[in-house]
Amino acid sequence: MCGICGEISFNGAPASASAIEKMSDAMAPRGPDGSGAVLRGRVGFGHRRLKIIDLSEASAQPFVDTAAGLTVAFNGCIYNYPELRAELSGLGHRFASTGDTEVILKAWAEWGPAAVERLKGMFAFAIHERDSGRVWLVRDRFGIKPLYYAENGKTLRFASTLPALLAAGGVDTEIDRGALHNYMTWHSVVPAPRTIFSGVRKLPAATIRQIEPDGQHRDRVYWEPSFARSAEDAERSAEDWRELLLEELRAAVRRRMVADVPVGVLLSGGVDSSLIVGLLAEEGQKHLATYSIGFEEAKGEKGDEFKYSDLIADHYGTNHHKIFIPSDEMLANLPSAIRAMSEPMVSYDNIGFYLLSREVSKSIKVVQSGQGADEVFGGYHWYPPMASSNRPVEDYAAAFFDRSHATMAEHLNPDYLARRDESLGFVAAHFALGGADDAVDKALRLDTNVMLVDDPVKRVDNMTMAWGLEARVPFLDHELVELAGRIPPELKLAHGGKGILKDAARRVIPSEVIDRPKGYFPVPALKYIDGPYLDMVRDALTSQRARERAIFRDDYLNKLFAAPSEHITPLRGSELWQVALLEMWLQEQGV
Numbered sequence: 001m002c003g004i005c006g007e008i009s010f011n012g013a014p015a016s017a018s019a020i021e022k023m024s025d026a027m028a029p030r031g032p033d034g035s036g037a038v039l040r041g042r043v044g045f046g047h048r049r050l051k052i053i054d055l056s057e058a059s060a061q062p063f064v065d066t067a068a069g070l071t072v073a074f075n076g077c078i079y080n081y082p083e084l085r086a087e088l089s090g091l092g093h094r095f096a097s098t099g100d101t102e103v104i105l106k107a108w109a110e111w112g113p114a115a116v117e118r119l120k121g122m123f124a125f126a127i128h129e130r131d132s133g134r135v136w137l138v139r140d141r142f143g144i145k146p147l148y149y150a151e152n153g154k155t156l157r158f159a160s161t162l163p164a165l166l167a168a169g170g171v172d173t174e175i176d177r178g179a180l181h182n183y184m185t186w187h188s189v190v191p192a193p194r195t196i197f198s199g200v201r202k203l204p205a206a207t208i209r210q211i212e213p214d215g216q217h218r219d220r221v222y223w224e225p226s227f228a229r230s231a232e233d234a235e236r237s238a239e240d241w242r243e244l245l246l247e248e249l250r251a252a253v254r255r256r257m258v259a260d261v262p263v264g265v266l267l268s269g270g271v272d273s274s275l276i277v278g279l280l281a282e283e284g285q286k287h288l289a290t291y292s293i294g295f296e297e298a299k300g301e302k303g304d305e306f307k308y309s310d311l312i313a314d315h316y317g318t319n320h321h322k323i324f325i326p327s328d329e330m331l332a333n334l335p336s337a338i339r340a341m342s343e344p345m346v347s348y349d350n351i352g353f354y355l356l357s358r359e360v361s362k363s364i365k366v367v368q369s370g371q372g373a374d375e376v377f378g379g380y381h382w383y384p385p386m387a388s389s390n391r392p393v394e395d396y397a398a399a400f401f402d403r404s405h406a407t408m409a410e411h412l413n414p415d416y417l418a419r420r421d422e423s424l425g426f427v428a429a430h431f432a433l434g435g436a437d438d439a440v441d442k443a444l445r446l447d448t449n450v451m452l453v454d455d456p457v458k459r460v461d462n463m464t465m466a467w468g469l470e471a472r473v474p475f476l477d478h479e480l481v482e483l484a485g486r487i488p489p490e491l492k493l494a495h496g497g498k499g500i501l502k503d504a505a506r507r508v509i510p511s512e513v514i515d516r517p518k519g520y521f522p523v524p525a526l527k528y529i530d531g532p533y534l535d536m537v538r539d540a541l542t543s544q545r546a547r548e549r550a551i552f553r554d555d556y557l558n559k560l561f562a563a564p565s566e567h568i569t570p571l572r573g574s575e576l577w578q579v580a581l582l583e584m585w586l587q588e589q590g591v
Contacts, residue, residue, distance in 0.1 A: 002030060002031040002047060002048050002049050002050050002061065002074070002075045002160075003024070003027030003028075003030035003031050003047070003048040003075060003159070003160040003161065003164070003465075004045070004046070004047055004048075004061075004073040004074065004075045004124065004125065004126060004147075004158075004159070004160050005020060005023035005024055005027065005045070005046040005047075005073070005157070005158060005159040005160065005164055006020065006043070006044055006045040006046060006073060006126055006135075006157065006158050006159075007019050007020055007043075007044050007155055007156070007157045007168075008042065008043050008135050008155060008156045008157075008211060008215075009042040009043075009154065009155050010042075010153070010154055010155065010156070010213070010214060010215035011154045011155075012042065013042065013154075013155075014039070014041055014042060014044075015039050015040075015041070015042055015043055015044030015155075016044070016155075016168075017037065017039055017044065019157060019168040019169075020037050020039070020044050020045070020046040020168075021037065021046070022164075022167045022168045022169075023046060023157070023159045023164040023165065023167055023168050024037065024046040024047070024048055024164075025167070026159075026161065026163055026164040026166075026167035027048045027159065027160055027161055027164050028048060029340075029465065029466050029467065029468055030048050030050065030075075030160060030161070030465045030466075030468065031047070031048025031049040031050050031468070032048075032050065032468045033049050033050055033051040033468075034048070034049035034051070034057075034060060035047060035048050035049065036049070036060055036061055036062055037062070038062040038064060038071055040071065040128065040130070042133075042213070043071075043128045043133075043135060045062040045071060045072075045073040045126060045128065046062070046073065047061035047062050047073045047074075049061060050365065050468050050470060051260075051261075051365075052077065052259050052260065052261055052365060052366060052470055053077065053081075053098075053099045053100050053258070053259060053260050054097050054098045054099030054100075054101075054260065055260055055261075056097070056098075058096060058097035058098070058099070059097045059098070059099035059101050059102065061073055061074060061101060063097075063101045063102060063105060065102070065105045065106070065109065068105060068106075068108075068109040069129060069130035069131050070105050070108060070109060070127060070128070070129060070130070071127070071128045071130075072101065072104055072105050072108075072125055072126065072127050072128075073125060073126050074100075074101050074104055074123065074124075074125040075123065075124045075125065075145050075160050076121055076122045076123030076124060076125070076140065076144070076145045077100060077121050077122060077123070077258070077259075077470070077472070078100040078103060078104065078119050078120065078121040078123065079120050079121045079255040079256060079258050080118075080119070080120040080121070080255070081099075081100035081103040081121075081258075082258070084103050084107055084118060084119075085103050085106075088103065088106045088107060088110060091110060093106045093109070093110065100121075104119070104123075104125060104127075105127075107119075108127055113136065113208050113210075113220070113222075116138055116208055116222055117222055117223070119140075120255065120477075120478070120479075121140065122140050122142075122144035122145050122472070122473075122476075123138070123139075123140045123145050124137075124138065124139050124140065124145035124146060124147040124160065124203075125137075125138050126138075126158060133212075133213040134210060134211060134212060134213070135211045136208060136209065136210055136211070137149070137158060137203055137208075137209040137211065138207070138208050138209075139203045139204070139205055139206065139207055140205065140206070141205060141206045141223045141478045142205055142206075142372075142448075142449070142452070142453055142457060142476045142478070142481075143192065143202075143204070143205030143206075143453040143454075143457060143458075144457050144461065144473060144476060145160070145461065146160050146161065146202065146342060146458065146461060147159075147160065147202060147203040148160070148161065148162045148164075148165055148195065148200055148201070148202050148203075148342065149165075149200070149201055149202070149203065150165045150170075150171050150172075150199055150200050150201070151215075152170065153215070156211070156215070161342045161462075162195060162197075162200055162342040162343060162589075163339075163342065163589055165200055166589055166590070166591075171197065171199045171200060172197065172198050172199025172200075173197050173198075173199060173591045174197065174198040174199070175196060175197070175198070175416060175551070176194055176195065176196060176197060176198045177416055177417065177418045177419075178194060178418050178422045179194040179195060179196045179197075180196065180412070180416055180418070180551070181405075181408065181417075181418040181421075181422040181423055182194070182422060182423050182426070183196060183344065183582065184402060184403060184408055184411070184412070184578070185401050185402055185403065185408070185423035186400070186401070186402070186423060186451065186455075187346050187347070187402055187455070187569065187571060187573055187578065188343075188344055188345050188346035188347070188455065188578065188581070188582075189450070189451050189454045189455045190343060190454055191426065191450045191453075191454055192204040192205065192453070192454070195343055196343060196344060196582075204219075204221075205449065205453050206221050206222055206223040206224065207219050207220070207221055207222070208220045208222055223478065224435070225435070225445055225448065225449055225481065225482070225485055226435055226482065226485055226486075227435060227436040227437075227438070227441040227444075227445060227485045227486070228435060228485075228486070229486050229488070230486075233486050238491055238500070238503070241487050241488075241491060241500055242500060242503050242504050242507075244483060245483065245484075245487070245500060245501070245504045246504045246507060246508075248477070248479060248480045248483050249275070249279060249474070249480065249504065250279055250282070250283075251477070251479070251480075252474035252475070252477035252479070252480045253276055253279040253280060253283070253368065253474045254279075254283055255474070255477065256368055256472040256474050256477075257280070257283070257285075259366050261364075261365045261366060262289065262364055262365075262366070263364075263366045263367065263368065263472075264288065264289035264290060264291060264360065264364045264366070264367045264368075265277050265280070265288060265289070265290045265291070265318075265367055265368050265369075266290075266291055266292075266356065266360070266367050266368070266369045266370070266471070267290040267291060267292050267309045267312060267313065267318075267320070268292065268305060268308075268309060268370065269292065269305040269306070269307070269308025269309035269310075269311070269312065269513060270305070270308070270370065270513070271373075271498070271501070271502060271505050271509070271513055271514050272370030272371075272373040272374075272475065272501075273369065273370035274308070274312045274505075274509050274513045275370075275501075275504075275505045275508060275509055276368050276369075276370060276474060277290060277312055277316055277318065277509075278312075278316065278505070278508040278509040279508060280368075281316045282508065286317075287317070287318070287319045288316070288318045288319065289318070289319045289321070289363065289364055290309070290312075290313055290318040290319065290320045290321070291320075291321045291323065291356060291359070291360045291367070292304075292305070292306060292309035292313075292320070292321070292322050292323065293322075293323045293324075293325065293352055293355065293356040293359075294306055294322070294323070294324050294325070295324075295325050295327070295330060295352070295523050295525065296325075296326060296327045296525065304324070306322055308512070308513050308516065309322070310322075311510065311512055311513060312509065312510070312513060315509075315510055321359070321360075321363075323355070323356060323359045325352075325355050327525055329355075330351055330355070330523070330525065331525075331532055331533065331536070333351065333354065333355060334351055334536070335584070335588060336354070337350055337351045337354035337355075337463065337466075338350075338581065338584050338585050338588050339588040339589075340354060340462055340463060340466035341462050341585055342458065342462050343454075343458065343585075344581050344582045344585035344586075345455065345458065345459050345462070345581075346573060346577060346578045346581050346582075347455065347456075347459055347573075348523035348526045348527065348573075348577075349456075349459055349523070350459055350462075350463055351523060351526070352523055353459060353460060353463035353464065354463040354466060354467075356463075357463050357464045357466065357467040357469045358467050360467075360469055361467040361468055361469040364469075365468070365469060365470060366469075366470045366471075366472065367464070367469065367470070367471055367472070368471075368472050368473070368474060369460055369471045369472070369473055370473075370475060371452075371456045371457060371460050371473045371475065371476070372448070372452060372456065372457070372473050372475035372476040373475040373498065373501060374497075374498065375444065375447040375448045375451065375452045375456075376444070376448055376475055376476070376480075376481055376484045377475075377484060377492050377497075377498040377500065377501040378440065378444060378489065378492035378493050378497050378498060378499075379497040379498040379501075380447075380497065381399070381497075382396065382399035382400050382443065383440055383443060383444070383492075383493055383497065384493050384497070385399060386439040386440045386442075386443050387439070387440050387489065387490070387493060389439045392431055392439035392442055392443070393424070393427055393428045393431050395439075396427060396431075396442075396443055396446075397424055397427060399570065400570070400571070401423065401424075401570070402569040402570065402571070402573070402575075402578070403569075405420075405421035405423075405424065410553070410556065411552060411553060411556045411579075412551065412552060412553065413550050413551060413552065413553055415550075416551050427446065430442075430445075430446050430450065431446070433445075438489055440489035440492075440493065441485070441489060444485075444489075444492075445485075448481065452476075457473065457476070460473065487500055502514050526574065526577055527568070527572065527573070527574050527577075528564070528565050528574075529564040529565075529574055529576055529577060530564065530565075534561070534564060536580075537576055537577065537580035537584070538561055540580050540583050540584045540587065541557055541579065541580055541583055542557075543583075543587070545586075545587055546583050546587075549583070549586070551579075551582070551583070552579050557579070560575055560576040560579070561576070564576045
């Protein structure tokens with residue numbers, strides 16, 4: 001886990017040491033344990049290190065293998081690196097370190113780009129081949145590790161965060177109207193390769209980019225989800241699926257314990273994080289460190305789920321930490337949490353994860369977290385209606401979209417309105433892809449491979465890494481997700497959603513945390529904006545910079561200011577918070 005950055009020149013000029021230093025410095029919180037840079041003529045890499053595996057300097061980065069002519073800057077963790085190391089040793093490779101970084105380089109030397117398909121983990125990395133002059137950019141199957149880039153024809157810069165690119169300068173920060181359409185439609189999700197800025201893009205998940213010395217490039221998608229079911233799958237009983245699922249869950253959680261430092265769990269009290277604790281207890285983990293957070297209630301809406309996290313902590317005898325955040329402390333930390341976002345993210349969870357990570361990082365460096373289970377196993381309310389849908393695109397939009405294209409014209413000033421319905425068109429194109437014939441499967445595929453990547457997954461990475469904390473997400477183990485894709489939709493939708501996962505969980509954890517109303521990360525003060533929170537967002541949206549930018553129509557903003565709690569999106573989000581968050585993020589980035 002770390003931060004990576006680099007510059008590639010295409011006009012013969014050397015890579016800029018100054019730009020790499022600025023990008024690296026901007027990512028210091030991601031890698032507080034060390035930094036380094038390697039410049040080789042037109043290519044330069046930078047790195048910030050968080051020591052998790054091989055704590056010695058032997059695994060410092062960027063890592064250079066002189067004999068192979070390879071240099072790598074790597075962010076993430078390869079969970080199966082011990083097995084790969086043993087295989088590569090058997091093929092004659094010799095290692096100078098005991099970490100996973102060098103394993104990537106030796107695997108590349110042995111198998112080339114095909115090595116990526118052997119990696120089990122979360123990763124984003126850049127490799128420079130000395131002899132060919134090529135640079136390769138690679139991102140993991142679910143985009144758990146971020147990779148942003150900006151290019152101008154003469155150079156390409158890349159970094160783990162968008163603000164790092166801004167720090168190096170020269171970035172086109174014009175608002176991308178298509179990305180803004182996505183942001184306003186999908187509660188801040190902007191799918192790759194777009195970002196809110198026209199001049200910054202992100203490498204899509206499961207992609208290998210080959211960049212030639214002259215700047216020409218080509219991409220290859222090395223993994224795609226499949227919802228195809230074999231004849232054998234069709235014959236399986238619910239009990240058979242449950243046992244297969246438990247086996248894969250155990251492997252996914254066990255795999256994410258690989259580290260040379262302790263690993264804890266972010267315990268919300270929901271079935272997903274509780275199941276992780278239960279499975280680790282099965283593995284023999286004693287006195288596991290677990291962490292929960294709560295906030296003050298607002299308008300009668302409770303701000304914590306300690307009742308359920310306490311139940312699991314007591315049941316398994318974990319070393320449990322309950323963190324309660326008063327409203328004034330949350331308000332004081334909101335600007336810092338917004339500044340830590342690589343892109344504007346509207347979910348209330350952000351401030352929760354930010355403050356939780358601050359406290360967790362005081363005692364531990366690695367945690368497991370339950371993100372992804374709802375998207376993979378059908379836990380949201382918009383999935384059941386899809387089961388009987390004859391118009392899946394329209395039905396998905398009706399349940400999931402924050403606003404229609406027509407409504408958006410009433411909210412945005414004309415200069416910022418996309419010419420066509422970018423968001424509905426994206427969903428229609430995605431649903432039309434082969435490999436998912438059932439409407440539920442189409443929605444699950446879209447949410448797992450697009451919405452999840454650029455909302456919950458990005459949120460967890462940004463907020464944890466703001467404090468040098470590594471978060472691992474076992475529900476996005478690609479072998480587990482491949483199995484889930486084959487499970488019939490009706491088994492996933494049973495019991496109000498996540499039926500098959502709940503059935504598996506009953507074999508492991510107390511039923512009280514399974515048979516309960518679905519919970520969300522509760523931060524009620526940001527849903528019902530009033531008092532000092534209303535003052536904060538009003539100040540941002542009526543500031544001189546906001547007026548000059550003029551993204552939103554004045555009549556729309558005035559309606560929101562007059563009655564914030566009356567403008568709630570279909571997914572229970574505040575419209576005022578959504579528009580204010582974008583403006584506050586732009587201002588925090590100095591734009």
